[in-house]
Amino acid sequence: MRPERRFEQFFLLALLGFSLLLSSGQTQAGPPLPIDPTDFGLVFVNSAEEARGTARIQRAVSAGARMDRFPLYWNNIEIQRGRFEWSRHDAAIRANEAQGLETLALLLSTSAYYYPSTHPAPNVGSGRPASSIAEPLPSLPDRQPCAEGMRPPGALNEPIFADGTDRPAPGKGINPANPWARFVEEAVNRYRPGGSAGLNVRHWEIWNEPDLCHFWSSTPRQYARLLKVAYLVIKQADPQATVIWGGLAHYGNRDFLEGLVQALREDPMAATYNGFFDAAASHQYSDVTQGQVYTQRVRRALTGTGWENKAVWITESGVPVCGDAIGPPCPDAHRANSEGQAAYIWQNVAYTRLANGGPIFHFQLHDDCGNEARSAPPADAFGLVSNEGDHPCVPHRAQPRLAYSAYQLAARYFPQTQVLWDDTQEGVRRVAFYHPATRERRILVWMTGDSSGIARVPATAAQGRRIGVDGSYQDMTPVNGEYQIPLPGSTNMRRSGSATYIGGLPYLLIERDAQPPTTTLALKTLSELEFEVTWQASDLGSGLLDVSLWMQIDDGKWQRWLGDLPAEGDTAAEGTAGHRYRFALLATDGAGNALTTPIAQAELSLGAKPRQLPNRLYLPLMDR
Structure with missing residues (x-):
């Protein structure tokens, strides 16, 4: 499996024309509510290229997703130079909003009219540190070792605004010689609240996995320029918008993150304009501990910049399934069995929140076409739900997996919670959350190894409720001041040649805190x-x-x-x-x-x- 190709097949579907148009006759939704770092989203619920109908959107809403990570492929929108075709995107976003599903708009994919013949070095600044940064910066290689891949737009180094500068100001127009700036402005002015489409998009992610050659065949510094242009244009059009850098894969070009942060710091405008991003973004797959490791890696890279407390959105996370009707037999590299996929959902929340990451987006609602676009099993099975019967890739019965229940419960019990404490005792991982509105302590417990064990949890009430990933529950009474919860060992341990690691099937213990300190x-x-x-x-x-x-x-x-x-x-x-x-x-x-x-x-x-x-x-x- 090649995880770097996740977006490729979705992109190919667009080129091949697998598209259905949703009706635009929907009720207009109100302005979006603020997104909390403890909220949840899904990837590819809907899109212009593969609009699948209201039943699919309702599955996402019923699962508890707040947002759909929705791609706006520039090459599918600017169908002729200067001519933008938005009708399919309008219909799909409107269908989402009609059912209460908000949008994280993903801007990516250079239009064919603006492919550069070369990749010139961008002019992102004078080389001086931003005014808030006093210490000298280390020298990092500004390179991307890519022979081929998605290319950045040409004329990216042209001034952003029509007055020949990069400085925003009220009433300034966009420089038509910078096609990326023009495309971003068209998108934001169309979809922002009060925009021409009558929709309510407030969150924008700039490109996808730019640290992989497949998606970005240029340098960290060139990506910093792309991000800067997008940020300044978006904020000019909608000052209340949230701009997120493209989610990083953390492999491929391993120097990319540090090179990006250095390029942003060296821009003399960065201190004035928030580093050109409101939130960072990260991706994590198969190894559930990546939620903590990768989020901490981003925070370390931002240390000393003044930006280290920004949110780190997880705009992709998940693990594909083996051993069911769609996936290959288990064991299989990078995959997990059905129980492991469900366990991943909860443990991913715990590890990510321990590093103060979120919101968390799961990849993805349905299997869709995965990495290989097969028409029959065995195939990739990333979805919480198998494909609908009319899908071009591995049609099935739209059957929810155990992970759908796990996601639904996560979206019910983890938003608006605070991490209290965590520890590991005798192979049992314990992560405690507190939900102020209900005064409930919610503790996740699971085995970290392949042996079974017993979680011992000090009681703070006379009774608690143990909940499983399938939604089953048992009311429990503590004995000698503690709950004892039997736990199975992991069936998805690390092994040679595989990136998968997921602990044993977890349980959630909920009780209303009634004990004083x-x-x-x-x-x-x-x-x-x-x-x-x-x-x-x-x-x-x-x-x-x-x-x-x-x-x-x-x-x-x-x-x-x-x-x-x-x-x-x-x-x-x-x-x-x-x-x-x-x-x-x-x-x-x-x-x-x-x-x-x-x-x-x-x-x-x-x-x-x-x-x-x-x-x-x-x-x-x-x-x-």
Whole structure:
């Protein structure tokens, strides 16, 4: 399997004319709602090249997808020089919006009229660092070792605006000598809210996998120019739009990411214009840990730029299936069995969110034509659902796989959650999320190896619910303060010649947090009048919201001595001889459970040895 060809077959379908036109007589949708990093999307729900009808769109909406990653192939739109054909795209996006599915518009594929004969070096800046960057930049090779592939548009280095500059300003027109700038402006002015098509596109991804020769046969610096042109044009037309750089594959040209960031930093306009991107994007397949590894890689590359806190969208992720009616027999390199594909969905959420990545797009809703465009099995089976009966590639019964249920449940239980803590104990991976609106702790557990095991989860309520990827559930009561969940081992372990790794089938444990935090205190005498207070607070259910240290002198009133404290720490203080000091640590968690009444946990009388009083129940702090 060659993952780099995922878009190729979709592109070929467009050229071969596998297209159906959706009716444009749909109700106009309202303005799009903000997209949260915890939301979910799907790739290729619909398109102008292969419009498949309302039932398919409804499957995506019913699965819980917020957005469709929707391609706008320039070569299919500018059908003659200066003549743009939008009708099929209008109909497909309108059909999506009529059912509440928003659009991540993907701009790519140079029109044949603007293929360059050579790839000149772009003029993206003077070579000086952006004004907010003071340190010297390392020298990275600005190269793309590509003999062939999708070529960048010609005249890309021409000024963006009609006044001969790259500086946007109200009322400025686009330079007609820069065809990429002109195409981007046409697309945005058509599809933005208030645009000529009456639609509501607010999110734009610029190209696909430019670190692969197949999609970008030029350099990181040339791509930086493409991104800059698109960003400035889009923001001129719609200042509220979100511009995302093209999702990176992270193989092929492994220097591409660092070269791109360097090129952006060196542009003297970058500091003023947000680095020419609102969010980065990354792709991950088959090995579920890539969600954390690749997202962290992007953040490391952005360290020191001032852009390191930007969102990292996952605009493609997934694993194809083996061992069903469509895929080849298992085991097969880069693929997983049906349970493994479902497990990938949940574990991909966990690993990606641990690196603060998202939103997450799954590739893809249906199998479509995959990498090989076969008409009969065995074939690629990336989809949550097999193909419909009239599909040109491997027609089937539009049968949902187990992964469809897993995606649907992920889209129900993981949006609007916060990562609380994670750890691995005896081969069991535990990742805890908290959902503030319901005050629920939602913990994912799975085996990391091929042996079975038992997940032990400290309880924060009198009852919890265990949910499987198929939607089955069991109400559970903790025993001796913990839940015990039997877990199967992985059937998709790493093996020679394959990139696939997925842990064992996961479970989700949900309970409403009803337990207050736990705290402990200790005192140590430093000198005749000086002492040290050490504290620790923990909350495994919803996280700590507030920690405060209280003090009582002799038999007086308890007073809040120190507030807004970290979960653990120490402080030194000096007292007065002849007095007794008592201390208590109070805390409130994210669900509002609180220790509100000071009860002495440690005391000392200056001139005497400190006395440790019985502490409240203490549970060890988890990695946060």
